[in-house]
Amino acid sequence: MKSIIICFRYILCASIFSAFTFAQSNQVKKQTQSRIDSTDRGLPNPSSLARDSKKSSQASGSTSDTGAQRPILLKKKGITAFFSYDTKFFYRSNPLASSGKLRQAETALWTNTFAGGVGLGVFDAGNSVVTPYVGGSWTTNDFEEGVLSKFNYNSTNAYFMLLSQYGNGWSARVGVSYSNDRGAETDTEDYSEIYPSVGLMKAYKLSDSTTGIFSASAGFHDSTSEDLFGISEAVLSNWDASISYSLKHSIADFTLRPGYAITYKSYDKSVNKDRDDFINSLSLKIEYPITESFNASFFAGYTNRSSSGSILGDDVNDYESWDGGAGLGLNARF
Amino acid sequence: MLHGNSSITPTFLSGTVESIDPNDDGPSAINIVKLSQPIEYSHLVASGVSSRCELNIDEVIFRLGSLTVVQWPDKNTISLNSGSLVICSEKSIELNINSRNSQSTFKGSGTIIIESLENGGFKFIPLEVKGTLSTSKGGTIDLTGGRMLLILENPSYFGDAYDIDLMLLLRSSMLINAFPKPLPTFDQIGLAIYVQELKMKGKYDALIGDAPTAENLEIWRFGGTKD
Numbered sequence: 221m222k223s224i225i226i227c228f229r230y231i232l233c234a235s236i237f238s239a240f241t242f243a244q245s246n247q248v249k250k251q252t253q254s255r256i257d258s259t260d261r262g263l264p265n266p267s268s269l270a271r272d273s274k275k276s277s278q279a280s281g282s283t284s285d286t287g288a289q290r291p292i293l294l295k296k297k298g299i300t301a302f303f304s305y306d307t308k309f310f311y312r313s314n315p316l317a318s319s320g321k322l323r324q325a326e327t328a329l330w331t332n333t334f335a336g337g338v339g340l341g342v343f344d345a346g347n348s349v350v351t352p353y354v355g356g357s358w359t360t361n362d363f364e365e366g367v368l369s370k371f372n373y374n375s376t377n378a379y380f381m382l383l384s385q386y387g388n389g390w391s392a393r394v395g396v397s398y399s400n401d402r403g404a405e406t407d408t409e410d411y412s413e414i415y416p417s418v419g420l421m422k423a424y425k426l427s428d429s430t431t432g433i434f435s436a437s438a439g440f441h442d443s444t445s446e447d448l449f450g451i452s453e454a455v456l457s458n459w460d461a462s463i464s465y466s467l468k469h470s471i472a473d474f475t476l477r478p479g480y481a482i483t484y485k486s487y488d489k490s491v492n493k494d495r496d497d498f499i500n501s502l503s504l505k506i507e508y509p510i511t512e513s514f515n516a517s518f519f520a521g522y523t524n525r526s527s528s529g530s531i532l533g534d535d536v537n538d539y540e541s542w543d544g545g546a547g548l549g550l551n552a553r554f
Numbered sequence: 555m556l557h558g559n560s561s562i563t564p565t566f567l568s569g570t571v572e573s574i575d576p577n578d579d580g581p582s583a584i585n586i587v588k589l590s591q592p593i594e595y596s597h598l599v600a601s602g603v604s605s606r607c608e609l610n611i612d613e614v615i616f617r618l619g620s621l622t623v624v625q626w627p628d629k630n631t632i633s634l635n636s637g638s639l640v641i642c643s644e645k646s647i648e649l650n651i652n653s654r655n656s657q658s659t660f661k662g663s664g665t666i667i668i669e670s671l672e673n674g675g676f677k678f679i680p681l682e683v684k685g686t687l688s689t690s691k692g693g694t695i696d697l698t699g700g701r702m703l704l705i706l707e708n709p710s711y712f713g714d715a716y717d718i719d720l721m722l723l724l725r726s727s728m729l730i731n732a733f734p735k736p737l738p739t740f741d742q743i744g745l746a747i748y749v750q751e752l753k754m755k756g757k758y759d760a761l762i763g764d765a766p767t768a769e770n771l772e773i774w775r776f777g778g779t780k781d
Contacts, residue, residue, distance in 0.1 A: 285606070285619025286638045286669045286679070287727030289702065289762040290719040293755040300752065342752050349745055351752065385748055387741025 249446055251316045252371060256401060256411045256445060257456055258317030258525070258539065260501075262437065263381050263395045263417055264337075264355065298342035298351075301554040304335045310519070310545020315363060316371070317525070319538045327365035329545075334358050348386045353395075355379055360404070372404035393419045411456070413443040431468040437461070447490075455490035458497075466503075477505040487530075494529035497537065513551050520544040560612035560629050561592035562599075566733060569605025571618070574598040576625075598625045601637070606732055614649075615642040615737065619729050634676060638669040640729045642737050646685070651678070656710040659688045662697065665739045667729060671765045675706040675713070681720060682742040699746035706768045714771070719757060720747045 313326045337355020356378040363371055381395030394417075401411040417439025426432050438461040447453045466479030480502055487495040503521040510516055520543065527537035564571075564587050571587040575597055587607060593599060600623045601607060609616045611629065618624055622637025631650040632641070641649070642665045649660045655674025660666070662685010669677040678687060679702045687703065688694040689710040695703075700720045704713030724730050724743065737743070763772030 284638055284669060285622075285728040285732075286667055286677070287723040287725075287729070288719075289677075289679070289716070290722050291716045291758045291760060291762060292719050292750070293758070294717050294750065294753040295755050298749070298753045339752065342749050344749075347741075349749055349752075385745065387743075387745040389744070 246448070248370060249448055251318065252373075252403070252410055253445060253448060253456070254318055254537075255316045255371060257537070258523075258541075259375075259401075261377070261397070261399050261413065261415060261441070262439070262462075263379055263393060263397055263415075263419065264353075298339070300339040302337055302339075302355075302552065303554075304549065304551045305333065306547055306549035307332045308519075308545055308547035310543055310547075312541060312543050314539055314541035315365075315368060317539045317541065319535055325365070325368060327363050327368050330360075330362045330364060332360045345384065348384045350382060350384045353379075353381045353383060362404070370403075370405055373401050373410060374404055376400045376402075389422050389424050391421045393421075411443065411445045413441045413457075415439050415441050426467070429470045433466045433468065435462075435464045435466075449491050451490040455492055456487070457489050458485045458487045458492075460485045473508060475507040477503075477507070479503045479505075491531040492529075493531065495527060495537070496529050497525055497527045499523065499525045515549050515551075517547045517549065518545075519547065562595065562626060563592050563610045564589050564607055565610050565615075566606075566608035566735070568607065568732065569620075570602040571605055571607045572600050572602075574600060595626050595628060598623055598635070600624075606728065608733060608735075613643070613645065614647060616640065617642070617729050617733060634668055634670050636670050638667060638729060640737070641666045641668065642739055644738055651676070651705075653705070655708050656705045657689070657708065658705050658710060661685050661688075664697070664699075665737060665743060667723075667727070671704070671706075673706065673765050673767050674708075675704060675710070675765065675768065678703040678705055679718070679723070681724070682739060682746040699743075700750050702762070704765065704771070706765075713765075713768070716762060717750075718762070720750050 308331045310329055311326065312329050315327050315329060316325055318325070335355065335357035337353055340352040340354065343350045356376070359375040361373050361375065363369055377397060377399045379395055379397035381393055383391060383393045385391045396414065396416040399413050399415065400409060402409050417437055419435065419437035421433065421435045423431055423433045440459050441457055442454070443456045444453045445456050447455065449455065460483055462481060462483040464479060464481035466477055469476045483499040485497040485499070487493070501521065501523045503519065505517055505519040507515050507517045522540070522542055524540040525538060528534045530537055567587060567589055573585050573587050573593045575583045575594070587593060587599065593609070599609070599618065601618050601620060604620050606620060607618050609618070611626070616632070617640040619638040622639055623635035624639060625633045625635070627633060630648060631652065633652040635654060643663050646661070646663045651658050651660055651668060653670050653674060653676040656676060658678070662683060664683030664685060665681040666683060667679040667681065669679070671677065680697050680699055682699040683697045685697055686694050687697055689705060689712060691709040692711040695712065700717055702716045702718050706713045720743070724747070730737070759776045761774045763774050765771045
């Protein structure tokens with residue numbers, strides 16, 4: 221009898237421990253999925269692919285009405301390769317994008333991104349110039365708060381994009397990207413998606429030192445992630461549409477980039493079947509060029525997500541988060 | 555070709571611009587150019603120091619820079635004696651472009667700066683262009699935005715070609731900046747600058763000057779040393 225009781229107690233303890241471990245594991249998975257759900261993914265911003273037009277008017281030299289004639293060297297075919305590395309160290313108030321008690325899990329984050337790509341030529345299309353791009357990136361994301369280190373992850377991205385620049389300042393892009401998150405400790409794939417999208421952008425001068433940039437994009441995140449609810453691995457798949465407006469303002473050698481974006485996401489799978497999100501983002505970045513290829517930056521941002529329609533409850537996906545930190549970046553074009 | 559009863563009509567004047575009848579010896583040969591008063595073909599048009607004007611012939615825009623002397627012998631020919639000018643046409647035209655010593659024929663559309671040279675030839679600088687340029691000895695070549703050509707001697711041939719920094723040229727050119735209305739081809743010029751930026755490999759620390767002879771072209775290194 222005594223042995224049966226001991227055995228039963230052992231089984232009970234094992235069951236409780238197993239249930240606890242399962243719950244912890246499931247909680248981690250939910251938190252991972254919540255973190256994934258808040259990650260902004262998309263095609264690279266065309267303005268970051270174009271060479272920054274430098275102030276080349278220092279050498280005027282000419283007294284003729286024609287203007288200064290400075291010889292330049294051009295590539296014959298217009299095929300360009302570019303590479304960048306940036307490292308950022310920043311505070312994030314809500315790294316797991318959680319509402320409720322876990323929004324207190326603030327941390328510092330350290331990210332390192334290696335990116336590269338190729339512009340596959342410059343093609344005259346009459347009233348526009350078309351440039352195809354292929355590229356990719358790899359990012360390490362390390363949470364500095366010890367408890368959160370199990371959420372460290374690496375992201376991989378690859379894309380193909382057609383960029384069309386018009387003479388009136390508008391540009392249009394269509395492309396597809398593949399993204400993938402893998403847990404750094406487990407080396408398991410937490411998330412992957414294929415994201416076809418289209419976008420428009422217009423940059424225009426507000427003054428000699430300020431450029432306004434309007435951007436709009438839409439696409440579909442065809443995703444695969446852990447099926448926590450036993451319904452569908454595409455639980456995080458969604459249609460999204462985004463509008464943003466930012467300024468690029470030069471003061472001495474500094475460039476200030478304040479911006480605002482609003483994104484609408486519509487989910488249609490699993491527990492997110494009727495879920496709609498509105499995400500507001502405010503950002504400010506200050507860049508300083510240390511050399512032509514090497515720059516330092518300081519940035520701050522605020523993100524607020526308002527979600528409704530999820531079977532799990534309207535407020536469960538609401539969150540807000542503050543970011544703030546510094547970074548160094550290296551850019552090269554060939 | 556420039557068709558119809560095309561007249562040379564001034565649409566902008568700054569400073570002193572005169573028209574001169576080459577067949578008249580007396581004081582009546584020289585007249586001050588006035589806005590909207592057509593100028594006779596074969597009359598010389600001359601701008602003074604820091605004086606500029608814009609003329610319209612059959613929807614083709616001509617901008618004359620400071621100290622420029624130009625003549626239209628007929629509707630399809632322009633002769634640049636000295637100075638610099640802009641030719642801007644959104645439609646396809648055929649235009650004979652001559653200087654004191656050299657001749658060429660342009661076919662196409664675009665925005666082009668012409669600058670006379672000391673040696674009697676001229677620089678042909680297309681900002682944005684779709685067309686060709688022909689000379690009697692050099693044949694016909696396709697034109698590229700931002701690629702400057704030298705047209706030299708008689709019979710005329712093409713000298714060396716240079717890709718030049720369009721953004722710097724536009725920022726420093728009085729032919730572009732000293733006129734109140736932007737050229738109608740600014741969108742296309744913007745695209746030409748964009749293409750140049752995408753293809754940019756490097757910039758020389760030098761500026762191209764005048765050509766005193768057919769064999770010598772002045773190249774000014776930054777710092778003012780002449781080569």
